[in-house]
Amino acid sequence: MMKGGFEVVHATLDMIQPHREPIWDFASFGFPTTSVAAAAVSSIPRQSLENRCINLERNELSDWVEQVTKKLIDDLPAQNTDTDDHHSSTLQAPADIPMVCEDSFPPSLLGDFRPRKTVTSSDFDELQWSNVNGGNDRGLSRLDEQGLSLITLLLECAVAISIDNLGEAHRMLLELTQMASPYALSCAERVVAYFAKAMSSRVINSWLGICSPLINYKTVHCAFQAFNNVSPFIKFAHFTSNQAILEAFHRRDRVHIIDLDIMQGLQWPALFHILATRMEGPPHVTMTGMGSSMELLTETGKQLSNFAKRLGMSFEFHPIAKKFGEIDITMVRLRRGETLAIHWLQHSLYDATGPDWKTMRLMEQLGPRIITLVEQDLSHGGSFLDRFVGSLHYYSTMFDSLGAYLAADDPNRHRIEHCLLFREINNILAIGGPARSGEDKMKQWRSELAARNSFVQVPMSSNSMAQAQLILNMFPPAHGYRLVQGDGTLRLGWKDTSLFTASAWTSHVSR
Amino acid sequence: MYNNSSSSNNNNNHHHQPQTSHTSTSRSSDYSAGGDGEPSAAGNKWASRLLKECARAIYDKDSSKIHHLLWMLNELASPYGDCDQKLASYFLQALFCKATESGQRCFKTLTLVAEKSHCFDSARKLILKFQEVSPWTTFGHVAANGAILEALDGEPKLHIIDISNTLCTQWPTLLEALATRNDDTPHLKLTVVVTANIVRSVMKEISQRMEKFARLMGVPFEFNVISGLNHLGQLTKEALGVVEDEAVAVNCMGALRRVPVEGRAAVIGMFRSLGPKVVTVVEEEADFSSTRYDFVKCFEECLRFYTVYFEMLEESFTPTSNEKLMLERECSRGIVRVLACDDDQDNEGERERRERGSQWSERLKEAFSSVGFSDDVVDDVKALLKRYKPGWALAQPYQNETGLYLTWKEEPVVWASAWKP
Numbered sequence: 001m002m003k004g005g006f007e008v009v010h011a012t013l014d015m016i017q018p019h020r021e022p023i024w025d026f027a028s029f030g031f032p033t034t035s036v037a038a039a040a041v042s043s044i045p046r047q048s049l050e051n052r053c054i055n056l057e058r059n060e061l062s063d064w065v066e067q068v069t070k071k072l073i074d075d076l077p078a079q080n081t082d083t084d085d086h087h088s089s090t091l092q093a094p095a096d097i098p099m100v101c102e103d104s105f106p107p108s109l110l111g112d113f114r115p116r117k118t119v120t121s122s123d124f125d126e127l128q129w130s131n132v133n134g135g136n137d138r139g140l141s142r143l144d145e146q147g148l149s150l151i152t153l154l155l156e157c158a159v160a161i162s163i164d165n166l167g168e169a170h171r172m173l174l175e176l177t178q179m180a181s182p183y184a185l186s187c188a189e190r191v192v193a194y195f196a197k198a199m200s201s202r203v204i205n206s207w208l209g210i211c212s213p214l215i216n217y218k219t220v221h222c223a224f225q226a227f228n229n230v231s232p233f234i235k236f237a238h239f240t241s242n243q244a245i246l247e248a249f250h251r252r253d254r255v256h257i258i259d260l261d262i263m264q265g266l267q268w269p270a271l272f273h274i275l276a277t278r279m280e281g282p283p284h285v286t287m288t289g290m291g292s293s294m295e296l297l298t299e300t301g302k303q304l305s306n307f308a309k310r311l312g313m314s315f316e317f318h319p320i321a322k323k324f325g326e327i328d329i330t331m332v333r334l335r336r337g338e339t340l341a342i343h344w345l346q347h348s349l350y351d352a353t354g355p356d357w358k359t360m361r362l363m364e365q366l367g368p369r370i371i372t373l374v375e376q377d378l379s380h381g382g383s384f385l386d387r388f389v390g391s392l393h394y395y396s397t398m399f400d401s402l403g404a405y406l407a408a409d410d411p412n413r414h415r416i417e418h419c420l421l422f423r424e425i426n427n428i429l430a431i432g433g434p435a436r437s438g439e440d441k442m443k444q445w446r447s448e449l450a451a452r453n454s455f456v457q458v459p460m461s462s463n464s465m466a467q468a469q470l471i472l473n474m475f476p477p478a479h480g481y482r483l484v485q486g487d488g489t490l491r492l493g494w495k496d497t498s499l500f501t502a503s504a505w506t507s508h509v510s511r
Numbered sequence: 512m513y514n515n516s517s518s519s520n521n522n523n524n525h526h527h528q529p530q531t532s533h534t535s536t537s538r539s540s541d542y543s544a545g546g547d548g549e550p551s552a553a554g555n556k557w558a559s560r561l562l563k564e565c566a567r568a569i570y571d572k573d574s575s576k577i578h579h580l581l582w583m584l585n586e587l588a589s590p591y592g593d594c595d596q597k598l599a600s601y602f603l604q605a606l607f608c609k610a611t612e613s614g615q616r617c618f619k620t621l622t623l624v625a626e627k628s629h630c631f632d633s634a635r636k637l638i639l640k641f642q643e644v645s646p647w648t649t650f651g652h653v654a655a656n657g658a659i660l661e662a663l664d665g666e667p668k669l670h671i672i673d674i675s676n677t678l679c680t681q682w683p684t685l686l687e688a689l690a691t692r693n694d695d696t697p698h699l700k701l702t703v704v705v706t707a708n709i710v711r712s713v714m715k716e717i718s719q720r721m722e723k724f725a726r727l728m729g730v731p732f733e734f735n736v737i738s739g740l741n742h743l744g745q746l747t748k749e750a751l752g753v754v755e756d757e758a759v760a761v762n763c764m765g766a767l768r769r770v771p772v773e774g775r776a777a778v779i780g781m782f783r784s785l786g787p788k789v790v791t792v793v794e795e796e797a798d799f800s801s802t803r804y805d806f807v808k809c810f811e812e813c814l815r816f817y818t819v820y821f822e823m824l825e826e827s828f829t830p831t832s833n834e835k836l837m838l839e840r841e842c843s844r845g846i847v848r849v850l851a852c853d854d855d856q857d858n859e860g861e862r863e864r865r866e867r868g869s870q871w872s873e874r875l876k877e878a879f880s881s882v883g884f885s886d887d888v889v890d891d892v893k894a895l896l897k898r899y900k901p902g903w904a905l906a907q908p909y910q911n912e913t914g915l916y917l918t919w920k921e922e923p924v925v926w927a928s929a930w931k932p
Binding site for chain 1: 578579581582583585586587589590591592603607611613616617620621624625628829830831832833836840
């Protein structure tokens, strides 16, 4: 019998107690079909989200990108952008039409603002064409001369930066940052405004030759909380991970959780609650919280300790004000007999963990029973242009999701967009990405874990899926969010774009 | 471009030494900048501190310090954040232009973009909204109109020479006053001299509306626009269409600051030659003129003035107002112009070397004597200020000074004055 059923308790969710030993079958990646939960969520379409860029038609900004690249192909060399036909009914993939790439610019500063340089087709490899059969009037009707010129200019800036033509980039960014407003009704214009500013920052940093970040953690955490209140992604991460951890801790008396970036520890009270009230009695819980400042960590630890005490659960907190990839195993106070869970909610607000290879190595050394990983479907690595194209798609989707629910002048929305999303955009486009280092970042952690012999994936259970669905029900407009289970992972996105993927892993040598 | 000298005269007041390669370590600082108005170790006004230090470093040509401070400002600044972040962003732009000697180019680009996206509707919306939430411009209008009406009372033929960029928003109330005051409504000729390029394009629409309004008011009306001047000194009686039997009033709203400093005396002399009954002068209270050869002093004064202005905007508009953004962007152009462009580089275009009321008075006294504002006018201004959020007040100057000051949180921000030959 499942405890708690599907009732949504206001503001908290009961986690679902596993009614039997969870599936620790390393050989299979099958999805459980016997539990009641699975039946209830079977109505969710199982779309594959292989390539996040397929089916762009629902994404407004992606429409613009499509339009503009079509335009760039059609108008060779660049001509008058004045056209009255924005409502093309079909767009064919022009794979065989060569695109012109001019190397020099006319020196005139006072020249027109039309595209003088077209973008190479390789820049748009990832984008695939779809047939827009006049079905998406909403997106297309917002396209206008202004919109097209904004996005064209943005793309040109990105290309200029990618070839180190900083002077030209700076000039174009001066224009762009004056033309787009972050308070616009159009989500896409907001995205352009922030992307332009992020690129301006990068140009200045390039010139300065300095690229370390300067981070105000308090503001970031505050914005993170605001985001948690209006958008389901954080809760999705928390609750699906908690469920996987809960299952891994089944019948274990002494447990240890390492949270690689604990922030305010919003995730853990819900897990503590269920651990404290589980049938076999509460375990002794040790938590290692990692973060940027000892002051913040101590505060978080205090809050969690108080909460655990009220639940009558034995609890210890160890703060480590360092990055996981910069410590060695001796700093982790892991005791013999403790079952270990490592939790990592990835983001682009700052570099939380340090060098990837060291992070991986330490994970291997620790041999956790479960690693819960929540990743943004966005790469921090690769060339600037790769990151630009990927993040443009990602964040325009994110902005769309906020815009679908919040008013244009909502100060909370502005705070989230400015203090959280803009910060991420800034970091991704910065020299060296969020870590601001020349280090080669792993593109996708779950692929890396899968490739390693030391780890095996634990499919997200149907209970986790049920948890995710419950969370979605709390967040309007539910119709916009898309939850998909596949390859043992759970993905939450907006319309057809996956934004976050939750997965779980276990170590071969786990305790 | 600045070379990174290997000099080691860094003041170690800051958290970091600047890295000079792209692959700097990911060491970051928990800099408590207190964004979003949260109290923090560094407190508010971090922008002012960093900016002033940077200006001094530029003056001292301390290359590594300049880089370090520009880096900090770049990381912390945002034109869409709180006041500190905004000031940091716009002043950083000017400092960056100065350091890379690209001020002139930057200013030209910014101006072109602004002009390109400028249209009657957006301009009108912007100024009307600004006047709705702040008396920054309406203060001058009410004071000047009061002085003009009093000086021209009883005259049958009026000629107002309006040198301003407030899109004739000043005149409807005056026209109304003319229409309702006497039995004999005088004939009004309004000659608008446009000095800001950005305004030229919209004057046609404005003239149509003004003519229509005057018809509605029943005031015999003639409207002319003079634009395309390189500089005000080029104006003549003939060019302005000043006729013998007219009673002339010259209305200068933020106009004198657009005259090159060395040309100001001549322009005032030219006003005198028009034989006006009254000259009204309204200017913003800041001194970028006497400090123009001292970069640091000029910078600090510029920062002081725009800090007040930005804070005023912040409190007058909603947080996500596009109009506020437009006004801030307008400021950014002014800031680049004053701080990062050399005066001699420019033959035309808009210099805005503001002067304080006391300084303008010194100049105007050469050709005119001051006229005090009557009690009625002062009452009108007080009534106007009551319509706005608290924080605004009227200040009358000390004994030797002339005019009226609009104050924001007790800081004088706009000066209005009236003069006669």
